[in-house]
Amino acid sequence: MKDPTSPATSKASGVAWPPIAVPGQGLPRDREARPAIGGPPSDAPSLSSRDSRPAETSAPTTASDSAGVPAPDGPESQDSGGPAGEGSALLDDLRTAIGRYVVLPSDEALTAVTLWVAASHIQPGLQHAPRLAVVGPTKGCGKSRLLDVLYETVHQPMMTVNTSPAVVFRVIGKNPPTLLVDEADTIFGPKAGDKEDLRGLLNAGHQRNRPAWRISGPEHKPTAFPTFAMAALAGIGDLPDTIMDRAIVIRMQKRKPGERITPFRSRYSVPELHALRDRLADWLVPQRGTVAGAVPKMPVEDRAADTWEPLVIVADLAGGHWPARARAACLAMTRNEVVQDEQTTLKTRLLRDIRRVFDQEGGREALRSQDLLAVLIQDAEAPWAEYGTKGLNAYHLANLLRDFGVSPANHRFENGRQAKAYARNQFVDAWARYCPDLASSGPTAGVPARPTQGRPPAPPSGTLPTGPLSGPAGPRHTR
Incomplete structure (x- = not known):
């Protein structure tokens, strides 16, 4: 059986390419007679025709994943948007196209992005x-490139880096755009400034009927602005917990030397992706009334179920192997975030204990x-004596603090001895971000936010002991 993740191929040759498309604009939409895409250059992907692609035999879903979860308009193996297998084949094509331009961290992440793009057309x-x-x-790591691909495939994209919240408030309506926010650290990072309104909009817009009230117009009347809209946010480092808790998290990594992608070029990339976008619209826009009453069986609960439900709805509409694949991705990625949260919580505990x-x-x-x-x-109530196999050691400590920009440096104490040490001023920024309730206490006034990278901290004014602070000698250094 043909691998649905393998690149689509076309037997057409010698067909003239359409005019060069501009990223973000592409070609005029013509549902009656779309331009044939064939004979691409040597580095260009080819696109199989919607009408010429045979329906694939899909793998059966397992009872544990999808038993009792019919598609809103029929059994899972039946595509409600057309002949049996059409929706499944379309998602296979979309999945292949996304994977051609971006290396995603896992097979489940590629499945999630594919379903998220499709879900934007029924939002x-x-x-x-x-x-x-x-x-x-x-x-x-490919974050911006993924946004480029999303821009050409999602429903009514609105790309923004530094847009005014007032603009976003006014463009969201009954048929909201799909927000694509690059460099999200400019909104949530230390340079966020007056962007709290946009941050609040992104939090509230996860659920329907959460309007933002503002005084508007010459008469200064209270006005409710809708906030409900799908959004993709790209940035370096984790976003705030309130965003991550409402998100499907794609943790991008740099490509390995052997991992190759197709260059993103407007002359062939945009027409291909726009053809997929139009096929998605043809299939899913008529389903919007149907999905409003869909209640799929979810493998997770609470906020995670709210977040993944639109993706599972699309998978059930497509049928074939997609219902099982969507639920497997949901479980795997949700569990991965639970592990990430536990690790983050442990690191925050370490910052608090070091502050004390x-x-x-x-x-x-x-x-x-x-x-x-x-x-x-020595703290009996802390987890550090049992951390790892023999308790917390110097390597563990440095590894846990690395994400906060804190690392040990050679420090010469007043007795003339030099040793690896941690300076208080290295922690000031991390304390202010991750445990602000403690950051205001203690003698930190006048301490610079961070020392210059690679430069040891200034010698202390007092005298530090050369032995342990209290109790027996510390644990041996473990390499």
Whole structure:
């Protein structure tokens, strides 16, 4: 059986390409006679015709994943938008096209992005508008490229980097756009400034009937502005918990040397993606009334079920192997975020405990790594004595603090001895962000936000002990 994830091929040759398309505009839409796309250049992907592609035999769904979950208009194996298998084949084509331009972190992530794009075409009939959080640890992970692909395939895209909240309030209506927000750290990061209105809009817009009230017009009347709209946000590092909790999280990574993608070029990429977008609209726009009453069986509960429900609805409409694939992706990605949350919570606990150690030691400017470890491990109510196999060590400590921009540095104490140490001023920024209830206490006034990268902190004014702060000697350094 043909692999649905393999690139689509076309036997057509010698067919003239349509005029060069402009990204974001593409070609005029003509449902009656769409331009044939064939004979691409050597680096261009080819697109199989909607009418010439045979319906594929799909893998049966398992009882544990989809038993008792019929599609809103019929059994799962029947596509309610046309002949049996048409919706499934269309999602296969979309999945292949997305995977051609972007390397996503997992097979489940590729499935989720595919279904999210399709769900944008039925969002006027949905109860929830899931966010797509496209995050990565550094630049160059493909976040912006994924937004480029989304822009050409989602329903009525609205790309923004620094748009005024007032503009977004006014463009969202009964048929809302799909918001695509690049460089989201300019909204949620330290340079956010006056963007709290946009942040609140993105939080409220996850659920229908959560309007934002503003004084508007020359008569200054209270006016309710709708906020309900699907949104994809891309940025470096995790977004705020209120966004991540409402989002399908795509954790992008840099490509490995052997991972290759097709260059995104407007002359062939835009026509191909627009053809898929139009096929999605033809199939899903007539289903908006149907999906409004759909109640699919979900493998998760609560907020996660609200977020994933639109994707599962689309999968059930498509039928074939998509209902099982969507639920498997939902479980895998939801569990992965639970693990991420637990790790984040542990790191926040570590920041709080280190703050208490610095405060208990009289506001010293630096503490030796081994002294800090000794105090942390002696806390019977903390998890550090049982962390790992032999308790928290210097390697674990540095690894847990790396995401906060904190690392040990060589520090020369007043007795002339040099040792690896953590400076208080390294933690000021992280304390203010992740445990602000403690950040205002203690002698931190006048301390710079962060030391220069790679430069050791200034010598402390006081004298630090060369041995442990209290109790027996600290644990041996483990490499």
